[in-house]
Amino acid sequence: MAIHSKEELRSFVRETVRSTPISDIHTHLFTEDFDGLLLWGIDELLTYHYLVAETFRFHPDLAYETFWAMSKKEQADLVWQTLFIEHSPYSEACRGVLTVLNRLGLDVASRDLEAYRAFFASKSTSEYIDLVFKLSGVHNVCMTNDPFVDAEREGWATIDNVDPRFHTALRIDPLLMQWEEKTWERLQEWGYDVEQQVTDKTVEGIREFLRVWIRKMNPLYMAVSLPPSFRYPEQSARGAIIEKCILPVAREFDIPFAMMIGVNKRVNPALGDAGDSVGLSDVRVVEQLCAMHPDNKFLCTMLARENQHGLAVAARKFRNLHVFGCWWFLNNPSLIEEMTRMRFELLGTSVTPQHSDCRVLDQLLYKWDHSRDIIANVLADKYCDLLDTGWKLKKKEIRRDVSDLFGGAFWRFLGKPNPVEAVANV
Ligand code: RAT
Ligand code: ZN
Structure with missing residues (x-):
């Protein structure tokens, strides 16, 4: 069915963006099986590190150690008092907490922290996971699974079946960022025949380590966060490990290497x-990585606003590059809007405009609510420009585009079936 007026178009786009199930391709959430690693509830929301940073700005005399020695509840009380009671909570991270409470049906106007605590205390973890997935319209999320974190590594010893709403991503920062300082010794401890130098023996050992974890986790991709000083190719352990271990193993298993660059x-x-x-x-x-390794797939997000244009242009040059998300300090309405507009103009629908980066389950509610509104507006503007040329848009084409933006393009890039479609086709 074709759309006739801009008014009809805007409301259909808004409705479609609101109701399309999302694949959230980068989060720090965990399944319930990872004992205690899944964070949820008001005290976790308030002690999110974005809010901790904001709180310290109002307390020049508070010693850092004093804050860290407090219980979680005491920290949350301080954040609440400082950022919500003594000042207006319009920063994006503060606003997010209020969106969450509102979406859960709690009375935001009451400012009654104890009542909020009571609400969360009345929920079990599994019932709360179901509730948040339902309310947020998120169909599935990708975790960040780091075998170098003891609690996570140990968790895998007892996990057989991962809750299908949660996909895995093998996170390998210590392998690339601290190989010579300490990581080689950890691999040795775990029985891999490696040494500090990246020799042939070390390369084999690291490849084996990656294969073991890929077989165990079945990750959608291998990921790392990298500093602005990252260069490739480079004469370093990091450069050698990327070239000789990460990329060959990524090819072997046909999974992308995800780079989050700029921290x-x-x-x-x-x-x-x-x-x-x-x-x-x-x-x-x-660009060098994509050009030198055309048989590898790369996912990339960058942290500096100034890098966004160049990154979008790079994706036009290399089809083995998929750009995603408005990462961390970019996850603010003004910047999401700017980046999304630019990416749509340069890349059409071959991009994943957003991921949530949630550390606390409840944040799925605000991060996606806020981003859906912005994405809908930008998309509606773009479609209106098309109507002006005389082009006609069909509803099913808009549905197709939105589903691409919320995961479809990502799954296609991976070469895997989109689990959202599997459900829709049942
Ligand atoms: O956004 C964040 O929460 C950061 O602390 C990082 O976790 C970042 O997203 C990352 O994955 O390294
Ligand atoms: Zn992250």
């Missing part, structure tokens, strides 16, 4: 996870 880690270590910052990276590096 300057721990510029203020006392802030913990909140202490990382952003720097300008070199998009040429991404």
